[in-house]
Amino acid sequence: MYDVLIIGGGLSGLTNAIQLSAAGLNVLLVEKNIYPFHRVCGEYVSNEVKPFLMSIGVDVERLRPAYIDKLTVTSPYGTKLETKLDMGAFGISRYAFDLHLYHHAIKNGCVTKLNIQVHEVIFHEDCFTIKLSDGSEEKAKIVLGSYGKRTNLDRSLERKFFYRRSPYIGVKYHIKTDFPRDRIALHNFKDGYCGISAIEDDKYCFCYLTTRENLKKSGTVEEMEKTILHKNPNLKDIFENSEFLFAKPEIINEISFEKKTTVENHILMSGDSAGMIAPLCGNGMSMAIHSAKILSECILKHYTKEKFVRGNLEKEYSQLWNNTFSKRLYIGRKIQQLFGQEFMTEAVVRSLRLMPPVTNWLVKQTHGKEF
């Protein structure tokens, strides 16, 4: 019987694993992939996470990230808006970042099962039975759902958002190119936007979000890039003058920004499983780490092996999660709606150029505070 079983070892799962095993709990983390591996993500991490990561012994400086404190936004026709980022960020690949956190979790005593998927979670008589893809079963007092934006577990839990198809897909490359290493650029195109920012080892993450419809119309990713993304002259230049380091792009679909619940069948959701912010707001990773901090602290406050009132833990976690993230997610959804339509984006970029204080205010709303 584990104290805690964590489903999914992305940023939220690994951060929970590090904290809970450091506190002496018996923790099992189940991850369907094997570290290190690439994921679709812009790899721009807001500096707000740094004090907390240091407090749990994670020193990101050792990974030699890039430092980013400037932002460029361009409209689909290439109109440019430039501003400073007060909070700033670091650029690191998920390949390196997740592996680093995984090593920390192991060092703290967390047990892991890699290359194995959680198939089913049954809650009975105040205890969980978890069925795994290798045919084995595990038992745990507490289960954390940190399995990301959408999986079959959401279907078996009958979560409402699962039945509403999302129009979005994400595509990512690592490239070598000529671009300032202290700047993130968000280049808009018809029904999508593409970010470029530096990561470790002189490389850049080049990642975009667009609609399934854009891909369907074009037939292939390559054709879509040529006929739609290239219309923004900044993107055309990057595509034509960069070295692409992957044999083929990483692609994901069904990226949903719909409202979710924080507790489902007594499973405590963390990171994207609890709610995903639009990548335009740049902060899903720091939210995943922050939500893991809140959740682990709640578990450590309410859980002892002898005495444990599950309802109190669930109630307090849900309240804290909503107080911390609901407003940010709401603003994220609104900002996401402003972009994508060509004329609207052009108008927004042109107006913001004339109103630097409004631009700064908008950027501030999408970043949290140090925690």
Ligand SMILES: Cc1cc2nc3c(=O)[nH]c(=O)nc-3n(C[C@H](O)[C@H](O)[C@H](O)COP(=O)(O)OP(=O)(O)OC[C@H]3O[C@@H](n4cnc5c(N)ncnc54)[C@H](O)[C@@H]3O)c2cc1C
């Ligand atoms: C196009 C795009 C660009 C983005 N850019 C940025 C950015 O620049 N900055 C930023 O801060 N955020 C960005 N984000 C958001 C960010 O990637 C996520 O918010 C973040 O990865 C969430 O972390 P997580 O731990 O919740 O989930 P994930 O990192 O997705 O981890 C979930 C893990 O669960 C595993 N898993 C799933 N199902 C199972 C199962 N049944 N059994 C076992 N394991 C399972 C998966 O393999 C995965 O490892 C972007 C997102 C997209 C789509």
